[in-house]
Amino acid sequence: xxxxxxxxxxxxxxxxxxxxxxxxxxxxxxxxxxxxxxxxxxxxxxxxxxxxxxxxxxxxxxxxxxxxxxxxxxxxxxxxxxxxxxxxxxxxxxxxxxxxxxxxxxxxxxxxxxxxxxxxxxxxxxxxxxxxxx
Amino acid sequence: xxxxxxxxxxxxxxxxxxxxxxxxxxxxxxxxxxxxxxxxxxxxxxxxxxxxxxxxxxxxxxxxxxxxxxxxxxxxxxxxxxxxxxxxxxxxxxxxxxxxxxxxxxxxxxxxxxxxxxxxxxxxxxxxxxxxxxxxxxxxxxxxxxxxxxxxxxxxxxxxxxxxxxxxxxxxxxxxxxxxxxxxxxxxxxxxxxxxxxxxxxxxxxxxxxxxxxxxxxxxxxxxxxxxxxxxxxxxxxxxxxxxxxxxxxxxxxxxxxxxxxxxxxxxxxxxxxxxxxxxxxxxxxxxxxxxxxxxxxxxxxxxxxxxxxxxxxxxxxxxxxxxxxxxxxxxxxxxxxxxxxxxxxxxxxxxxxxxxxxxxxxxxxxxxxxxxxxxxxxxxxxxxxxxxxxxxxxxxxxxxxxxxxxxxxxxxxxxxxxxxxxxxxxxxxxxxxxxxxxxxxxxxxxxxxxxxxxxxxxxxxxxxxxxxxxxxxxxxxxxxxxxxxxxxxxxxxxxxxxxxxxxxxxxx
Amino acid sequence: xxxxxxxxxxxxxxxxxxxxxxxxxxxxxxxxxxxxxxxxxxxxxxxxxxxxxxxxxxxxxxxxxxxxxxxxxxxxxxxxxxxxxxxxxxxxxxxxxxxxxxxxxxxxxxxxxxxxxxxxxxxxxxxxxxxxxxxxxxxxxx
Amino acid sequence: xxxxxxxxxxxxxxxxxxxxxxxxxxxxxxxxxxxxxxxxxxxxxxxxxxxxxxxxxxxxxxxxxxxxxxxxxxxxxxxxxxxxxxxxxxxxxxxx
Amino acid sequence: xxxxxxxxxxxxxxxxxxxxxxxxxxxxxxxxxxxxxxxxxxxxxxxxxxxxxxxxxxxxxxxxxxxxxxxxxxxxxxxxx
Numbered sequence: 001x002x003x004x005x006x007x008x009x010x011x012x013x014x015x016x017x018x019x020x021x022x023x024x025x026x027x028x029x030x031x032x033x034x035x036x037x038x039x040x041x042x043x044x045x046x047x048x049x050x051x052x053x054x055x056x057x058x059x060x061x062x063x064x065x066x067x068x069x070x071x072x073x074x075x076x077x078x079x080x081x082x083x084x085x086x087x088x089x090x091x092x093x094x095x096x097x098x099x100x101x102x103x104x105x106x107x108x109x110x111x112x113x114x115x116x117x118x119x120x121x122x123x124x125x126x127x128x129x130x131x132x133x134x
Numbered sequence: 135x136x137x138x139x140x141x142x143x144x145x146x147x148x149x150x151x152x153x154x155x156x157x158x159x160x161x162x163x164x165x166x167x168x169x170x171x172x173x174x175x176x177x178x179x180x181x182x183x184x185x186x187x188x189x190x191x192x193x194x195x196x197x198x199x200x201x202x203x204x205x206x207x208x209x210x211x212x213x214x215x216x217x218x219x220x221x222x223x224x225x226x227x228x229x230x231x232x233x234x235x236x237x238x239x240x241x242x243x244x245x246x247x248x249x250x251x252x253x254x255x256x257x258x259x260x261x262x263x264x265x266x267x268x269x270x271x272x273x274x275x276x277x278x279x280x281x282x283x284x285x286x287x288x289x290x291x292x293x294x295x296x297x298x299x300x301x302x303x304x305x306x307x308x309x310x311x312x313x314x315x316x317x318x319x320x321x322x323x324x325x326x327x328x329x330x331x332x333x334x335x336x337x338x339x340x341x342x343x344x345x346x347x348x349x350x351x352x353x354x355x356x357x358x359x360x361x362x363x364x365x366x367x368x369x370x371x372x373x374x375x376x377x378x379x380x381x382x383x384x385x386x387x388x389x390x391x392x393x394x395x396x397x398x399x400x401x402x403x404x405x406x407x408x409x410x411x412x413x414x415x416x417x418x419x420x421x422x423x424x425x426x427x428x429x430x431x432x433x434x435x436x437x438x439x440x441x442x443x444x445x446x447x448x449x450x451x452x453x454x455x456x457x458x459x460x461x462x463x464x465x466x467x468x469x470x471x472x473x474x475x476x477x478x479x480x481x482x483x484x485x486x487x488x489x490x491x492x493x494x495x496x497x498x499x500x501x502x503x504x505x506x507x508x509x510x511x512x513x514x515x516x517x518x519x520x521x522x523x524x525x526x527x528x529x530x531x532x533x534x535x536x537x538x539x540x541x542x543x544x545x546x547x548x549x550x551x552x553x554x555x556x557x558x559x560x561x562x563x564x565x566x567x568x569x570x571x572x573x574x575x576x577x578x579x580x581x582x583x584x585x586x587x588x589x590x591x592x593x594x595x596x597x598x599x600x601x602x603x604x605x606x607x608x609x610x611x612x613x614x615x616x617x618x619x620x621x622x623x624x625x626x627x628x629x630x631x632x633x634x635x636x637x638x639x640x641x642x643x
Numbered sequence: 644x645x646x647x648x649x650x651x652x653x654x655x656x657x658x659x660x661x662x663x664x665x666x667x668x669x670x671x672x673x674x675x676x677x678x679x680x681x682x683x684x685x686x687x688x689x690x691x692x693x694x695x696x697x698x699x700x701x702x703x704x705x706x707x708x709x710x711x712x713x714x715x716x717x718x719x720x721x722x723x724x725x726x727x728x729x730x731x732x733x734x735x736x737x738x739x740x741x742x743x744x745x746x747x748x749x750x751x752x753x754x755x756x757x758x759x760x761x762x763x764x765x766x767x768x769x770x771x772x773x774x775x776x777x778x779x780x781x782x783x784x785x
Numbered sequence: 786x787x788x789x790x791x792x793x794x795x796x797x798x799x800x801x802x803x804x805x806x807x808x809x810x811x812x813x814x815x816x817x818x819x820x821x822x823x824x825x826x827x828x829x830x831x832x833x834x835x836x837x838x839x840x841x842x843x844x845x846x847x848x849x850x851x852x853x854x855x856x857x858x859x860x861x862x863x864x865x866x867x868x869x870x871x872x873x874x875x876x877x878x879x880x881x
Numbered sequence: 882x883x884x885x886x887x888x889x890x891x892x893x894x895x896x897x898x899x900x901x902x903x904x905x906x907x908x909x910x911x912x913x914x915x916x917x918x919x920x921x922x923x924x925x926x927x928x929x930x931x932x933x934x935x936x937x938x939x940x941x942x943x944x945x946x947x948x949x950x951x952x953x954x955x956x957x958x959x960x961x962x
Contacts, residue, residue: 010805010810010811011811011887011888011891012811012887012891012924012928013805013808013811014891015891015894015895016801017798017801017802017805018895019894019895019898020797020798020801021794021795021797021798022895022898022899022902023898024308024793024794024797025790025791025794025902026902027304027308028789028790028793028794029787029790029791029794030902030960030962031961031962032907032960032961032962033300034907034910034911034949034952034953034956034960035902035907035910035960035962036304037949038901038902038910038911038914038949039902040304040307041914041918041941041945042898042901042902042914042917043307043308043311044307044311045917045918045921045937045941047311047314047315047318048921048933048937049921049924049925050315050318051314051318051321052925052928052930052933053811053928054318054321054322054816054818055818055928055929055930056811056812056928056929056930057812057813057814057819057929058812058813058814060814060929061929062684062929062930062931063827063838063839063840063929064682064683064684064837064838064839064840064931065831065837065838065839066837077827077828077829077831078827078828079819079820079823079824079827079828080814080819081827082827082839083928083929083930084818084819084823084827085823085826085827085830085839085840085842085843086327086818086822086823086826086843087318087321087818087930088840088930088932088933089840089843089844089848089851090271090317090321090851091930091933092688092840092844092855092932092933092936093271093275093851093852093854093855094274094314095933095936095937095940095941096688096855096858096859096936096940097275097278097855097858098940099859099862099940099944099945100278100282100858100859100861100862101278101281101282101285101303101307101862102945102948102949103778103782103862103866103944103948104282104285104286104303104862104865104866104869105285105300105303105304106782106948106949106951106952107778107781107782107785107865107866107869107870108285108289108296108299108300108303108869109300109952109956110782110785110870110952110955110956111289111296111785111869111870112296112297112300113955113956113957114785115296116297118957119956119957119960120960120961124297128294128297131293131294139743141738141743141744144738144743144744148731148734148735148744151731151857152728152731152732152735155724155727155728155731155860156724156728157724158720158721158723158724158864159720159721159724159725159728162717162720162721198743198744199743200743200744200745200746200849200850201743201744201745201746201747201846201847201848201849201850202742202743202745202746202748203746203846203847206821206822207822207825207826207847208847208848209848209850209851246868246871249864249865249867249868249871250868252864253861253864253865253868256857256860256861256864259857263854269851271848271851272848272850272851272854275851275854275855275858276854278858279854279857279858279861282858282861282862282865283861283865285865286861286864286865286868286869287868289868289869290868290869296869319804319808321818322808322809322816322817322818323808323817324817324821325816325817325818325819325820325821325822325823326821326822327822335821342807343803343804343806343807344804344805344806344807344808346803346804347800347801347803347804348804350800351800351804680838680841680845681836681837681838681841682836682837682838683838684838684840684931684932684934684935685932685935686838686840686841686844686845686932688855688936688939689932689935689936689939692936692939692940692943692944693939695944696939696943696944699947720863720864720867723860723863723864724860726856726860727853727856727857727860730852730853730856731853734849734853744850745849745850745853747846754835756833756834756835756836756846757834757835757836759845759846760834760836760841760842760845760846763845763849763852764841764845766856767852767856770856770859770860771856771859773863774859774860774862774863775859775863775944777863777866777867778862778863778866778948779944779947779948779951781866781867781870781871782866782870782948782951782952782955783951785870785955811928838932840932841932
């Protein structure tokens with residue numbers, strides 16, 4: 001297996017690593033607070049991409065039994081035929097957690113803007129110093 | 135299916151959880167019921183925690199299969215000696231802070247008590263769930279409940295609280311996301327999420343890069359959550375701007391819960407030898423902890439705001455706990471656990487006193503507190519007890535945890551650590567003695583003009599109300615009891631919580 | 644920065660009519676998703692978000708006062724609580740019936756596990772809808 | 786300061802690359818993730834819970850407590866936003 | 882499963898992520914984030930995670946975007962970086 005094919009087999013890995021680095025960069029390096037939150041969302045979704053990749057199986061179908069109650073006897077199910085449901089369940093929860101945190105963070109941003117009139121971190125720090133000094 | 139187990143482990147978490155769901159409904163129609171309901175839930179949870187601890191001491195670890203599904207397929211609650219210790223600590227502290235919060239919440243955030251107590255109970259439920267669960271992902275969910283509630287509670291403080299809360303959100307989310315990533319790696323390598331199952335499957339995989347990196351992310355994430363030195367930047371702002379009751383609650387519990395999770399994974403999910411031999415995490419943690427102790431104490435020394443000073447002191451004390459973990463021997467581990475419990479009590483107590491001072495006088499600066507002991511004798515006394523514990527003066531619990539840490543450092547042959555522990559105690563003496571000096575002595579030798587600047591306390595209300603005094607006195611008593619019955623505490627609660635890989639004989643007193 | 648709709652004016656008639664006529668279909672779809680999570684993708688969470696989206700659309704169509712007029716503030720919180728209470732309460736019922744928490748086995752139905760799951764999906768749906776709307780409203784009216 | 790962020794980003798990336806070296810390839814049906822716990826959900830989920838959608842079965846039954854936690858998180862988010870934002874609207878709660 | 886569609890989706894999502902982080906107009910940034918989330922959602926459908934994709938479509942493109950847009954409307958629209 002050559003390098004190119006190896007990279008293709010690990011395509012999602014490459015993808016989530018790149019995305020996570022973008023997210024971390026935005027969270028730490030950007031000065032605008034909304035940008036930080038955009039970075040935070042990218043960061044969380046890249047982790048979700050990683051875990052969802054764990055659930056994939058080659059040539060497998062989605063984890064729903066299609067003829068469940070149709071033909072009387074329960075169908076015989078083979079684990080290799082269906083994608084792994086467990087990581088998907090975990091990531092459903094993670095997405096929900098992510099949106100709750102985003103909501104709280106955005107609410108904080110509204111308060112910050114009302115109180116200090118800016119969402120740029122360096123201006124915010126200046127105003128904080130000014131208000132605490134007086 | 136059709137498993138029936140004693141419901142005690144789940145009751146500890148269900149009492150605050152369900153009550154927090156009930157509060158908005160009850161508070162919508164009948165506001166006065168909110169506080170009694172909150173206290174009932176906390177007391178119930180505390181009682182269940184005592185019962186659980188009693189059973190753990192009698193029969194060994196408690197198991198509870200949620201939904202009746204046996205692990206590793208379902209989620210398991212597992213309370214062992216370590217979990218029982220944490221449960222007792224969390225429920226006692228939160229009950230005390232709950233009683234204390236009545237007046238201070240009315241004072242600092244009027245008209246919001248319904249959402250406040252709902253979030254308060256959710257935080258408690260999150261902490262309890264975090265220490266009870268035996269499932270890695272379930273721990274993540276509870277970790278996020280804890281963080282989300284902490285962000286909200288910090289943000290309702292005064293001044294720049296929202297900015298501090300936002301910084302806390304960003305760093306806290308990174309920490310939790312790293313934990314989730316670690317869980318993903320461990321799941322990818324083993325295919326399970328249950329802690330006991332992981333402990334069984336992991337040893338052959340110790341050399342695998344995925345496991346190593348997962349572990350590294352976990353340690354980094356938890357270090358952020360527990361504000362270990364280079365990642366501590368969220369803590370001072372969050373603690374000093376939060377409302378007083380919240381400062382006490384968060385300082386006493388959330389960082390400790392992260393430390394618990396780190397201990398749980400390092401010593402129970404992985405074998406201790408993994409973090410000692412396979413990758414030198416303990417060494418790194420030990421030195422980082424030492425650095426945090428020194429720098430945190432120095433920064434505390436430089437603060438003029440009482441709550442901010444206490445916050446930096448927290449950074450130093452978390453360093454102390456991490457140093458104990460990093461020593462990775464029985465004495466060091468015992469010291470770390472003892473210090474975790476002691477610090478929860480003493481820092482909780484200090485923040486409670488700081489809150490009472492703010493409540494009564496509105497003063498925050500240390501140099502403004504001149505001669506406060508005449509006005510608030512009980513609060514100052516509690517402050518003194520907590521300060522003695524922080525410094526490590528014998529009758530208090532703080533002395534013994536530092537003693538065990540020293541023993542651990544000596545056993546590890548690391549004299550630098552011994553010096554660091556002594557140095558940090560001296561620095562703690564320096565910054566706390568400074569406060570005590572102002573509290574007890576009306577004026578400096580040189581500063582005659584300060585006499586005029588007496589504290590503007592309204593007459594006839596010299597002391598804090600009993601709902602504030604009671605919990606403060608209880609905390610002080612707790613610290614003294616932890617010191618006086620230290621042997622009992624170590625034998626009954628800490629020694630059973632030693633992980634398998636660390637030698638228990640060393641701890642014999 | 645220009646705002647839409649301009650201060651004091653109702654939204655454009657086309658947007659209003661289209662949004663209003665879409666709302667019932669979206670709500671129907673949301674309900675379908677909530678109760679049909681057993682056999683197709685979806686469930687309480689996705690359905691709840693869809694239902695919340697329909698109300699958001701209503702707010703867009705009728706201006707900012709619409710949400711306040713249609714849903715009283717306290718009711719939103721009560722709904723959010725009711726959903727989780729339904730969920731946690733079902734667990735307590737299981738506990739009372741002698742099983743472990745959230746073990747639907749002993750519920751008195753023909754297919755207890757399926758019914759139990761349906762109940763909690765509905766609980767999840769109610770909470771998610773109310774919580775999302777509550778966040779949306781709080782932010783919009785801040 | 787800018788350098789620090791780049792270093793943090795680079796270190797994370799490096800750790801991730803090292804970590805993914807020996808994880809099984811995406812889609813490998815023999816990976817540990819696919820063979821240890823999850824087969825039971827697929828093979829007997831329908832029989833044990835009577836639900837065709839395995840994700841729902843795991844979400845609501847096998848790991849139902851996680852979902853309770855998830856709903857709690859959403860509930861917490863709503864209450865937290867209420868706590869953070871509903872400040873200026875005094876008296877509104879009383880009138881409702 | 883690993884087809885050319887995956888490559889296209891991944892490249893597009895990375896492009897959207899970079900653009901969302903770099904662009905100065907915050908409203909554009911938010912819309913790009915929604916597009917990013919949509920590509921993620923398609924990618925997850927490709928991987929067989931339909932429930933996750935559904936949730937992501939509802940949350941990422943729906944709720945998160947709406948909340949972001951409200952915030953941008955009520956605060957400053959232009960970022961310094």
